[in-house]
Amino acid sequence: MSVAESHLHDHHDDHEHDHHDLPWIKKYVFSEDHKVIAKQYLISGIIWAIIGGGLSLLFRLQLAYPDANFDWLKPLLGGWIQNGKLDPEFYLALVTMHGTIMVFFVLTAGLSGTFSNFLIPLQIGARDMASGFLNMLSYWFFFVSGVIMLCSLFIETGPAGGGWTVYPPLSALPQAISGSGLGMTLWLISMALFIVSTLLGGLNYITTVINLRTNGMSFLRMPLTIWAFFITAIIGLLSFPVLFSAALLLIFDRTFGTSFFLSDIYIAGQALSFEGGSPVLFQHLFWFLGHPEVYIVLLPALGITSEIVATNSRKPIFGYKAMIGSMLAIAFLSFIVWAHHMFISGMNPFLGSIFMFLTLIIAVPSAVKAFNYITTLWRGNIIFTPAMLFSIGLVSFFISGGLTGIVLGNSAADIQLHDTYFVVAHFHIVMGSASFFGMLAGVYHWFPKMFGRMMDEKLGYVHFWITFIGVYMVFFPMHYIGIAGFPRRYYSFTGFDFTQSFTDLTQIITIAAIVTFAAQFIFLFNFFFSIFKGRRATENPWRSNTLEWTTPVEPGHGNWPGAIPTVYRWAYDYSKPGAEDDFIPQNVPFSETKGSNFPHENEQMVAEAESIHGK
Amino acid sequence: MLGLYISIAAVLILAILFLVFRIQTFIDIVRGANSRRVGTSNKVNAFLLLAFFVVSTALFIWYSVPASKFFLPKAVSEHGVRTDQMFWITMSILIIAFIGTNIFLFSFVFKYQFKEDRKAYFYPDNHKLEIIWTVIPAIVMAILVYFGWKEWSSITRPAPENAEVVEIMGKQFAWQVRYPGKDKKFGGYNFKLIDATNEMGMNLSDPHTKDDFLPSEIHIPKGQPVLFKIRARDVIHSVFAPHFRLKMDAVPGLPTKFWFTPTKTTQEMRDELGNPKFNYEIACTEVCGRGHFAMRYIIVVEEPEDYETWFAAQKPWSESNLEYILTKVDEKSKGLYPAPPAPAPAPKADTASVAVAPADTVAK
Numbered sequence: 015m016s017v018a019e020s021h022l023h024d025h026h027d028d029h030e031h032d033h034h035d036l037p038w039i040k041k042y043v044f045s046e047d048h049k050v051i052a053k054q055y056l057i058s059g060i061i062w063a064i065i066g067g068g069l070s071l072l073f074r075l076q077l078a079y080p081d082a083n084f085d086w087l088k089p090l091l092g093g094w095i096q097n098g099k100l101d102p103e104f105y106l107a108l109v110t111m112h113g114t115i116m117v118f119f120v121l122t123a124g125l126s127g128t129f130s131n132f133l134i135p136l137q138i139g140a141r142d143m144a145s146g147f148l149n150m151l152s153y154w155f156f157f158v159s160g161v162i163m164l165c166s167l168f169i170e171t172g173p174a175g176g177g178w179t180v181y182p183p184l185s186a187l188p189q190a191i192s193g194s195g196l197g198m199t200l201w202l203i204s205m206a207l208f209i210v211s212t213l214l215g216g217l218n219y220i221t222t223v224i225n226l227r228t229n230g231m232s233f234l235r236m237p238l239t240i241w242a243f244f245i246t247a248i249i250g251l252l253s254f255p256v257l258f259s260a261a262l263l264l265i266f267d268r269t270f271g272t273s274f275f276l277s278d279i280y281i282a283g284q285a286l287s288f289e290g291g292s293p294v295l296f297q298h299l300f301w302f303l304g305h306p307e308v309y310i311v312l313l314p315a316l317g318i319t320s321e322i323v324a325t326n327s328r329k330p331i332f333g334y335k336a337m338i339g340s341m342l343a344i345a346f347l348s349f350i351v352w353a354h355h356m357f358i359s360g361m362n363p364f365l366g367s368i369f370m371f372l373t374l375i376i377a378v379p380s381a382v383k384a385f386n387y388i389t390t391l392w393r394g395n396i397i398f399t400p401a402m403l404f405s406i407g408l409v410s411f412f413i414s415g416g417l418t419g420i421v422l423g424n425s426a427a428d429i430q431l432h433d434t435y436f437v438v439a440h441f442h443i444v445m446g447s448a449s450f451f452g453m454l455a456g457v458y459h460w461f462p463k464m465f466g467r468m469m470d471e472k473l474g475y476v477h478f479w480i481t482f483i484g485v486y487m488v489f490f491p492m493h494y495i496g497i498a499g500f501p502r503r504y505y506s507f508t509g510f511d512f513t514q515s516f517t518d519l520t521q522i523i524t525i526a527a528i529v530t531f532a533a534q535f536i537f538l539f540n541f542f543f544s545i546f547k548g549r550r551a552t553e554n555p556w557r558s559n560t561l562e563w564t565t566p567v568e569p570g571h572g573n574w575p576g577a578i579p580t581v582y583r584w585a586y587d588y589s590k591p592g593a594e595d596d597f598i599p600q601n602v603p604f605s606e607t608k609g610s611n612f613p614h615e616n617e618q619m620v621a622e623a624e625s626i627h628g629k
Numbered sequence: 630m631l632g633l634y635i636s637i638a639a640v641l642i643l644a645i646l647f648l649v650f651r652i653q654t655f656i657d658i659v660r661g662a663n664s665r666r667v668g669t670s671n672k673v674n675a676f677l678l679l680a681f682f683v684v685s686t687a688l689f690i691w692y693s694v695p696a697s698k699f700f701l702p703k704a705v706s707e708h709g710v711r712t713d714q715m716f717w718i719t720m721s722i723l724i725i726a727f728i729g730t731n732i733f734l735f736s737f738v739f740k741y742q743f744k745e746d747r748k749a750y751f752y753p754d755n756h757k758l759e760i761i762w763t764v765i766p767a768i769v770m771a772i773l774v775y776f777g778w779k780e781w782s783s784i785t786r787p788a789p790e791n792a793e794v795v796e797i798m799g800k801q802f803a804w805q806v807r808y809p810g811k812d813k814k815f816g817g818y819n820f821k822l823i824d825a826t827n828e829m830g831m832n833l834s835d836p837h838t839k840d841d842f843l844p845s846e847i848h849i850p851k852g853q854p855v856l857f858k859i860r861a862r863d864v865i866h867s868v869f870a871p872h873f874r875l876k877m878d879a880v881p882g883l884p885t886k887f888w889f890t891p892t893k894t895t896q897e898m899r900d901e902l903g904n905p906k907f908n909y910e911i912a913c914t915e916v917c918g919r920g921h922f923a924m925r926y927i928i929v930v931e932e933p934e935d936y937e938t939w940f941a942a943q944k945p946w947s948e949s950n951l952e953y954i955l956t957k958v959d960e961k962s963k964g965l966y967p968a969p970p971a972p973a974p975a976p977k978a979d980t981a982s983v984a985v986a987p988a989d990t991v992a993k
Contacts, residue, residue: 103918103919176916181916183865184865184917190863190917191919278862279882280823280830283825292882328748329751332754332755335754358867360880363782370774370777374770374773377766378767385762388730389752391738392733392737394749395748396675397671397743398675398678413734417723420723421723425777427712427719427777430716432876433914434914475670476649483681486685494700498699499869503921504921505922507922510910511907511910512871512910529639532639532643589749589750596748
């Protein structure tokens with residue numbers, strides 16, 4: 015380790031020297047500094063969130079007000095408005111793009127990309143990522159992928175429209191839906207580049223966590239954020255290539271006439287030549303990524319929350335090892351539950367039994383995590399920063415949305431609920447909103463370290479309350495609609511007798527969605543205003559233990575101006591009995607805290623002394 | 630107009646928030662709250678969190694009780710009654726867990742809000758507690774899995790021999806239905822045989838095809854097992870009959886099936902609901918394109934005697950499409966069908982009109 019560190023240190027000196035010579039473009043655009051790359055991911059994520067959220071408002075309006083005249087949207091949507099109505103195929107395209115953008119660009123790249131990049135080196139005590147160059151490539155692959163996806167919104171035949179799950183044959187045949195023409199081609203190219211970006215990023219995160227931890231930062235002293243990012247990267251590395259293969263085979267079917275996923279198709283007055291393929295195969299491949307993806311999105315948010323809840327409760331996170339254990343269990347199980355998305359896809363019902371069993375097991379580690387958060391709050395001394403409020407919101411969503419998963423994971427009950435609004439409610443709360451809240455919590459919490467200034471707290475509170483209530487107003491009513499059997503991805507509910515109830519709820523959801531979306535502009539204002547005009551931050555404004563708060567207010571290239579601090583303890587010595595203050599940072603040796611040491615920690619002082627002498 | 634209202638509302642809300650924020654800032658400055666570690670907002674937020682929980686729980690109960698009449702439409706299949714029961718038992722457990730954990734969550738955040746003179750309790754772990762709350766969910770899950778698995782196995786087991794068989798084919802954007810006719814055997818099919826008249830691609834040289842009929846509604850007998858054989862000819866669709874708790878994807882190239890036993894006739898449901906227009910419906914639940922939301926089909930459940938009468942009265946598809954058939958089949962198979970018909974029946978019977986109707990709705 016010490017060799018590695020001295021090596022790094024040399025590097026650091028070089029960088030320090032280079033620092034001033036770096037041209038603007040290398041410093042801010044093609045930067046290899048993990049902090050700049052993190053900010054690039056964050057800003058991109060925010061832009062995508064506005065686009066993805068905005069798209070959802072468009073289709074919510076059409077759904078809630080089927081009789082209204084939407085000609086006023088013509089300046090924005092042009093030909094997609096026909097006779098005052100949204101075109102039904104464009105409606106599906108909006109749904110598809112909303113899902114794709116939110117899942118991949120906002121909650122994967124925007125969340126994991128931002129915070130893995132920003133926090134891994136800072137919290138494990140490294141000068142930068144293992145490979146700054148690959149890290150830069152990772153962002154720019156993501157950027158190009160985003161540009162391509164954005165272009166697909168503006169082409170004449172419209173963007174991909176077969177749902178974010180892009181099941182063939184619908185996604186393979188332009189005859190079936192116009193979005194499956196050029197729009198789908200762009201979708202596939204964009205996703206392929208996105209996967210490359212994720213893999214480059216993931217490789218870097220894993221390598222950095224394994225190799226570049228500072229002295230004393232053993233795995234069991236790592237903050238839970240780092241554990242979460244580490245496990246997330248491993249999941250991504252194992253599952254994204256499977257999506258890549260699915261996308262590649264789909265490209266083959268679309269372009270070269272192979273029959274991987276297609277068979278027995280008669281469409282547009284013509285029997286096609288595909289024979290022997292299986293649409294269900296695609297679903298297996300897709301969900302082999304698709305389900306782990308849920309945890310790729312959620313685990314970083316849970317990691318961020320663990321850190322924020324502990325810091326602001328002024329208490330150690332309860333059951334640190336159980337938290338790691340449950341994350342590992344969730345990660346492992348996430349790979350063997352995918353077919354619960356396919357109970358009624360026509361696959362062998364026996365598989366359904368197996369996957370129901372495995373799916374319900376995953377509820378156990380999830381429950382442990384929820385209980386641990388609540389116990390961390392118990393007898394704490396809680397400070398409600400905006401980050402803390404968003405973390406509490408996350409815990410609430412994690413519980414509310416997680417519980418309904420238990421019904422959906424039961425294949426017999428799922429028959430009725432599959433592809434209804436119950437599912438929409440479930441995953442928007444547990445995966446969408448919970449992760450989104452994790453992301454916002456992270457921004458509020460680490461903003462001072464990112465930009466050297468504080469965000470405004472009051473605006474943060476207002477933002478939290480409108481968003482928290484708004485999210486529940488949007489997604490809680492969807493349970494009712496779902497239990498009544500309303501299918502998802504419907505352009506209109508006027509065609510069926512069984513979907514005539516609850517028109518009022520459909521409208522309430524839309525109004526709540528508009529208000530919630532509008533509230534995000536409070537955040538945007540706060541965010542951009544504070545970058546330039548915010549109150550100046552101190553080094554450690556939240557009185558937190560982790561290493562990033564030992565850096566200067568605005569850490570430069572290489573993060574620490576002097577030597578990298580050595581770590582002597584875990585990250586959660588908050589309110590330790592006998593300690594002077596209610597927190598002891600990780601870089602404080604036990605020899606300096608004799609009053610608060612436990613017996614086994616006193617023993618470690620000996621080793622500590624040796625290591626200090628050794629230096 | 631709507632947009633105008635929304636933008637006015639949004640502007641007003643923003644203005645109010647801004648004012649509240651400004652006023653709060655002045656109050657804080659006057660009180661000197663800025664110098665304290667934690668300002669008044671901490672108390673306000675703690676209170677709001679608790680209030681949020683109380684108000685939203687009240688709202689949840691207040692809304693759910695009257696809304697429950699719109700929940701799960703009445704189950705009219707044997708397995709549906711059982712899965713509904715399972716659904717509600719599971720939901721009861723979940724609602725208890727939901728309210729229970731939220732009580733802890735929101736009361737803790739209120740009770741343990743920051744106080745200058747208090748120190749948080751250093752409580753890093755408690756193995757006993759952790760084991761308890763790992764084991765309890767595990768046991769609850771095991772029980773739920775066991776009952777779910779039993780139910781799932783019973784639903785997905787092979788249909789009884791005596792089941793009435795109905796074939797349902799999904800296409801963009803309508804359902805096509807075929808009955809095996811008097812011989813109770815379907816003729817074969819192949820997607821290459823599909824054209825504008827033979828929409829299901831029936832093999833016309835198959836002797837079993839001759840008496841197959843394609844009605845415009847599904848009729849099924851009450852109290853008898855019914856097997857739906859499901860397929861699709863273009864993209865994936867999904868047959869969803871909410872009242873029967875029935876859902877199964879229709880996949881091109883991969884025939885699927887679902888069997889059930891209806892327990893109430895359409896008439897009985899009409900009487901029970903006091904709605905003379907009530908009908909059992911089929912909808913599509915796998916996104917399939919422009920008309921996905923309009924793939925409606927009607928199921929009529931009848932007393933077995935009425936069903937038999939209806940069944941016997943149905944005209945085979947071949948009878949009304951004889952001319953077409955004779956142009957398609959080879960010499961050998963022509964023998965299956967009567968000689969050239971004396972009164973030429975109008976080609977394309979009711980099936981064609983069924984297919985066209987929903988497409989029209991879409992166009993509108």
